[in-house]
Amino acid sequence: xxxxxxxxxxxxxxxxxxxxxxxxxxxxxxxxxxxxxxxxxxxxxxxxxxxxxxxxxxxxxxxxxxxxxxxxxxxxxxxxxxxxxxxxxxxxxxxxxxxxxxxxxxxxxxxxxxxxxxxxxxxxxxxxxxxxxxxxxxxxxxxxxxxxxxxxxxxxxxxxxxxxxxxxxxxxxxxxxxxxxxxxxxxxxxxxxxxxxxxxxxxxxxxxxxxxxxxxxxxxxxxxxxxxxxxxxxxxxxxxxxxxxxxxxxxxxxxxxxxxxxxxxxxxxxxxxxxxxxxxxxxxxxxxxxxxxxxxxxxxxxxxxxxxxxxxxxxxxxxxxxxxxxxxxxxxxxxxxxxxxxxxxxxxxxxxxxxxxxxxxxxxxxxxxxxxxxxxxxxxxxxxxxxxxxxxxxxxxxxxxxxxxxxxxxxxxxxxxxxx
Amino acid sequence: xxxxxxxxxxxxxxxxxxxxxxxxxxxxxxxxxxxxxxxxxxxxxxxxxxxxxxxxxxxxxxxxxxxxxxxxxxxxxxxxxxxxxxxxxxxxxxxxxxxxxxxxxxxxxxxxxxxxxxxxxxxxxxxxxxxxxxxxxxxxxxxxxxxxxxxxxxxxxxxxxxxxxxxxxxxxxxxxxxxxxxxxxxxxxxxxxxxxxxxxxxxxxxxxxxxxxxxxxxxxxxxxxxxxxxxxxxxxxxxxxxxxxxxxxxxxxxxxxxxxxxxxxxxxxxxxxxxxxxxxxxxxxxxxxxxxxxxxxxxxxxxxxxxxxxxxxxxxxxxxxxxxxxxxxxxxxxxxxxxxxxxxxxxxxxxxxxxxxxxxxxxxxxxxxxxxxxxxxxxxxxxxxxxxxxxxxxxxxxxxxxxxxxxxxxxxxxxxxxxx
Numbered sequence: 001x002x003x004x005x006x007x008x009x010x011x012x013x014x015x016x017x018x019x020x021x022x023x024x025x026x027x028x029x030x031x032x033x034x035x036x037x038x039x040x041x042x043x044x045x046x047x048x049x050x051x052x053x054x055x056x057x058x059x060x061x062x063x064x065x066x067x068x069x070x071x072x073x074x075x076x077x078x079x080x081x082x083x084x085x086x087x088x089x090x091x092x093x094x095x096x097x098x099x100x101x102x103x104x105x106x107x108x109x110x111x112x113x114x115x116x117x118x119x120x121x122x123x124x125x126x127x128x129x130x131x132x133x134x135x136x137x138x139x140x141x142x143x144x145x146x147x148x149x150x151x152x153x154x155x156x157x158x159x160x161x162x163x164x165x166x167x168x169x170x171x172x173x174x175x176x177x178x179x180x181x182x183x184x185x186x187x188x189x190x191x192x193x194x195x196x197x198x199x200x201x202x203x204x205x206x207x208x209x210x211x212x213x214x215x216x217x218x219x220x221x222x223x224x225x226x227x228x229x230x231x232x233x234x235x236x237x238x239x240x241x242x243x244x245x246x247x248x249x250x251x252x253x254x255x256x257x258x259x260x261x262x263x264x265x266x267x268x269x270x271x272x273x274x275x276x277x278x279x280x281x282x283x284x285x286x287x288x289x290x291x292x293x294x295x296x297x298x299x300x301x302x303x304x305x306x307x308x309x310x311x312x313x314x315x316x317x318x319x320x321x322x323x324x325x326x327x328x329x330x331x332x333x334x335x336x337x338x339x340x341x342x343x344x345x346x347x348x349x350x351x352x353x354x355x356x357x358x359x360x361x362x363x364x365x366x367x368x369x370x371x372x373x374x375x376x377x378x379x380x381x382x383x384x385x386x387x388x389x390x391x392x393x394x395x396x397x398x399x400x401x402x403x404x405x406x407x408x409x410x411x412x413x414x415x416x417x418x419x420x
Numbered sequence: 421x422x423x424x425x426x427x428x429x430x431x432x433x434x435x436x437x438x439x440x441x442x443x444x445x446x447x448x449x450x451x452x453x454x455x456x457x458x459x460x461x462x463x464x465x466x467x468x469x470x471x472x473x474x475x476x477x478x479x480x481x482x483x484x485x486x487x488x489x490x491x492x493x494x495x496x497x498x499x500x501x502x503x504x505x506x507x508x509x510x511x512x513x514x515x516x517x518x519x520x521x522x523x524x525x526x527x528x529x530x531x532x533x534x535x536x537x538x539x540x541x542x543x544x545x546x547x548x549x550x551x552x553x554x555x556x557x558x559x560x561x562x563x564x565x566x567x568x569x570x571x572x573x574x575x576x577x578x579x580x581x582x583x584x585x586x587x588x589x590x591x592x593x594x595x596x597x598x599x600x601x602x603x604x605x606x607x608x609x610x611x612x613x614x615x616x617x618x619x620x621x622x623x624x625x626x627x628x629x630x631x632x633x634x635x636x637x638x639x640x641x642x643x644x645x646x647x648x649x650x651x652x653x654x655x656x657x658x659x660x661x662x663x664x665x666x667x668x669x670x671x672x673x674x675x676x677x678x679x680x681x682x683x684x685x686x687x688x689x690x691x692x693x694x695x696x697x698x699x700x701x702x703x704x705x706x707x708x709x710x711x712x713x714x715x716x717x718x719x720x721x722x723x724x725x726x727x728x729x730x731x732x733x734x735x736x737x738x739x740x741x742x743x744x745x746x747x748x749x750x751x752x753x754x755x756x757x758x759x760x761x762x763x764x765x766x767x768x769x770x771x772x773x774x775x776x777x778x779x780x781x782x783x784x785x786x787x788x789x790x791x792x793x794x795x796x797x798x799x800x801x802x803x804x805x806x807x808x809x810x811x812x813x814x815x816x817x818x819x820x821x822x823x824x825x826x827x828x829x830x831x832x833x834x835x836x837x838x839x840x
Binding site for chain 1: 621624625628631632635636637638639641642643645646647648649650652653687691694697698700701702724728729732734735736737
């Protein structure tokens with residue numbers, strides 16, 4: 001039945017199960033949020049689709065520019081093929097490095113291009129018109145035999161799909177593996193229709209996630225720009241702010257804090273020194289060493305930052321207030337402005353303290369050259385338990401590879417972490 | 421058939437029309453974006469629902485705290501009942517002032533509370549257990565007779581609904597009015613099931629819109645905070661920045677610019693003076709009048725602002741760069757830093773020029789008291805065609821009521837628009 005044949009009567013005739021059909025899928029779609037990123041939701045959607053069309057395996061790809069980026073694979077019969085975004089470290093490069101050119105011959109590419117669903121009885125058979133060709137490399141790498149396949153565009157009709165979802169090897173009973181030696185059956189027509197509907201519902205989730213990411217990127221850029229501007233008189237560069245911000249996020253992740261908390265740190269850390277706006281030029285930009293009185297005045301940047309950011313009900317600004325106020329406190333109580341000690345210092349301030357000092361150590365300043373990474377890590381470790389929270393230092397050292405790659409990516413020309 | 425009776429077989433049996441059924445609805449859902457706010461998408465969703473279940477009329481409400489907020493009404497037979505967010509000026513207070521307490525007796529409140537769909541044969545009959553009671557005030561105000569009704573939770577099962585959608589008066593044929601004197605028929609069971617499915621799909625749209633709004637509010641607050649901080653040395657207050665920003669948005673709307681452009685102005689305008697961060701204390705905070713040299717140095721805040729914000733590929737920062745650079749240009753070419761003339765000055769700069777000057781006029785400064793609104797509007801009008809773009813001034817005067825209410829809402833204690 002083509003959509004044009006559909007009258008409200010025929011629609012209503014089978015709608016008794018419509019809500020039951022889309023119910024489980026909607027439940028998955030509605031879980032998209034900060035702590036459940038798009039990839040994780042798509043992984044769950046694929047599981048729901050496979051359950052409904054009875055597929056042993058499946059995969060999801062997202063359109064990125066002129067390529068398809070691999071998101072996940074699942075298989076009931078071959079657990080070693082499972083690549084889930086929930087266990088990111090486990091991702092096998094055979095999958096994760098897969099970038100399929102949309103202009104190419106792959107089945108997913110064909111569907112992303114044409115925007116139409118495809119039901120194939122045996123992908124090893126040549127396509128009728130040679131329009132697409134199955135790539136056997138994954139099968140060969142995993143000892144799998146892909147046979148029947150639904151290839152479904154994640155998209156709304158008339159527009160370019162945002163991704164492709166595949167259901168692989170139709171099984172007789174849900175959850176059973178194809179019996180070795182027997183062939184998986186082709187997907188029935190109804191499975192194709194169900195699959196198309198479910199895949200098109202996924203469009204809303206993908207689009208919304210992408211829009212939200214875009215809005216968040218703009219937010220982060222605004223923070224970087226304005227926080228950099230706020231340190232204009234200090235001759236600090238944007239790179240310092242970006243590095244400290246990303247170190248904080250990395251340490252928060254290494255500590256196992258929830259994703260929303262990690263992101264708040266990423267967004268808030270750039271504002272840690274915003275209170276310097278309240279420090280007079282004469283002190284802030286003084287060439288020689290500060291007098292004791294000037295040093296006390298300079299310390300006020302923590303309180304001023306706290307005031308500037310005080311009283312918000314949004315988590316980014318509240319985190320920024322905490323960081324501005326407490327990033328110069330020390331684990332042994334010898335810091336400022338309040339001389340807080342140990343766990344009385346909020347975790348955000350304890351994290352930023354390590355990140356800020358590490359970045360100062362690895363940066364060139366007018367009065368010192370940049371330390372090597374080796375030496376900087378050693379100093380942080382030495383001050384664990386006096387200046388720094390030992391658990392934060394341990395987390396920092398655990399993600400040393402991430403820290404080093406951030407340091408490497410956000411370095412101005414002229415030296416390791418040099419600030420001008 | 422309860423959801424627990426559903427097996428994959430029964431699901432697949434009627435899936436031929438599943439994609440045709442949800443297709444049109446998905447098409448509507450996927451149009452949610454910056455230029456199609458949630459209310460407009462819900463209006464279209466209601467139309468789609470009414471078409472599918474054959475309802476003469478309908479309404480949508482969203483949960484806001486412990487109340488339901490009215491979004492829209494539609495009716496084929498009574499066009500005067502149509503209240504669409506697309507024609508905001510047309511909204512009748514009989515509808516728009518409707519705030520239904522969720523704890524109350526209204527049908528929509530009952531459904532919002534219980535999270536279960538309701539099909540009522542005649543809403544004027546008392547409910548079986550007195551659990552809800554139809555409020556006839558809208559019927560009476562519009563000369564309508566509400567009879568059969570589907571009241572559907574916008575929600576995912578097991579969670580608190582985010583809104584309620586109503587389909588009113590089942591009609592024999594789509595689009596035909598109930599014949600006067602005859603009674604609309606009750607909605608068939610299938611319509612209830614279809615309605616439930618469609619209403620639950622709307623959940624994703626509502627949730628995503630709300631999440632996005634939340635992210636955008638955080639973005640705007642960050643900008644206000646940091647831009648205020650950037651003017652810390654200038655003793656300018658947050659209220660100045662907020663007013664100028666909102667004036668700019670109001671003028672852009674009055675000029676009929678697209679909603680995305682209006683929002684970019686709202687977000688970007690707070691950064692118009694961010695270049696003052698590059699001006700030395702000695703000049704910026706000087707008590708007496710500036711020397712000619714100091715005045716020239718001060719003018720550099722436009723270029724410095726442009727540099728700070730230069731080279732972004734996001735529309736907010738790009739708009740901010742334009743505004744920082746051009747908000748002191750004048751229509752007759754006598755402004756700075758580039759002496760641009762007429763339409764060579766970007767529209768963003770022309771709008772911000774009016775907003776910034778108007779706010780300075782109505783604010784108390786150390787060297788002058790605040791002008792009355794009357795006098796400030798007169799000065800803006802007098803300078804139309806010399807300092808200001810005449811079309812921008814005309815748009816500014818057209819939305820004078822909005823400008824005055826912004827001025828009223830964001831005034832510090834101590835005088836009209838006083839800044840300390």
